Amino acid sequence: MGQIHILKGDITTAKVDAIVNAANSRMLGGGGVDGAIHRAAGPKLLAECQKVAQVNCVRCPTGEARITTAGNLHANYVIHTVGPIYNVDKAPREHLKNAYENSFKLALEHDCKSIAFPAISCGVYMYPHQEACEIALSIALEYVNRLDIYFYLFDEPLFDVYEKTYQQLVGQ
Ligand code: ADP
Numbered sequence: 221m222g223q224i225h226i227l228k229g230d231i232t233t234a235k236v237d238a239i240v241n242a243a244n245s246r247m248l249g250g251g252g253v254d255g256a257i258h259r260a261a262g263p264k265l266l267a268e269c270q271k272v273a274q275v276n277c278v279r280c281p282t283g284e285a286r287i288t289t290a291g292n293l294h295a296n297y298v299i300h301t302v303g304p305i306y307n308v309d310k311a312p313r314e315h316l317k318n319a320y321e322n323s324f325k326l327a328l329e330h331d332c333k334s335i336a337f338p339a340i341s342c343g344v345y346m347y348p349h350q351e352a353c354e355i356a357l358s359i360a361l362e363y364v365n366r367l368d369i370y371f372y373l374f375d376e377p378l379f380d381v382y383e384k385t386y387q388q389l390v391g392q
């Protein structure tokens with residue numbers, strides 16, 4: 221039985237089996253948390269991403285996830301998932317759910333016992349924070365019996381949203 225941990229801070233410091241990256245569909249690094257993960261992991265991570273077959277032919281579709289090793293991060297794997305761009309995506313809710321679920325599935329397929337998530341789509345992809353948080357936490361509650369789950373929130377307001385929503389969901 222795992223636990224859900226809600227933390228304020230930088231996901232690149234996480235010591236877990238898998239760190240989830242809010243990637244873009246090209247999976248070749250970018251801004252925000254994606255850039256931070258690639259900077260902390262070093263060039264090995266980009267090389268690993270380039271090796272993922274899908275990168276060379278098809279982009280990673282929204283809601284799907286890909287796994288690589290983790291370069292210099294304190295993790296075995298990075299799971300790269302593509303969240304929806306809120307104002308462009310036709311089914312943002314479903315795609316955000318898929319991004320979380322596919323990340324959990326990949327982690328379990330690789331025997332991970334712990335996983336760290338950023339707030340997928342809550343930055344430049346502009347997903348409304350409350351709804352994104354409800355999706356993230358309700359899916360986490362479905363998987364918490366199988367692994368430890370860490371949410372790293374980079375700023376205070378989003379951290380507060382996660383803490384309050386978690387308390388509401390678990391009825392505290
Ligand atoms: P997206 O394109 O999916 O919206 P962003 O990287 O723009 O992804 O933002 C996702 C969330 O990650 C935002 O809440 C942002 O503040 C946060 N973030 C940025 N850098 C880090 C970091 N080093 N660790 C954890 N969260 C981060």
